[in-house]
Amino acid sequence: NAQAAKARADRRMPSWVDKEALISFYKNCPKGMTVDHIVPLKGKAVTGLHVPWNLQYLTRSENARKGARFDENMG
Numbered sequence: 001n002a003q004a005a006k007a008r009a010d011r012r013m014p015s016w017v018d019k020e021a022l023i024s025f026y027k028n029c030p031k032g033m034t035v036d037h038i039v040p041l042k043g044k045a046v047t048g049l050h051v052p053w054n055l056q057y058l059t060r061s062e063n064a065r066k067g068a069r070f071d072e073n074m075g
Contacts, residue, residue: 013050
């Protein structure tokens, strides 16, 4: 599952992205939180990019509830 998620992220990562900023975001994830894509990498209505400004920290339960959906009113 983690390997599949990484493969999806790699495909949606533009060549110009600041990879160090991505790494830093993941390294700084607070304990008990997960990294989530605000706009999913593979959503029904929209598809996001693997870039720092499309990431947020959510608890596991919040992330599970959100799933691969994007709602501009969420958050």
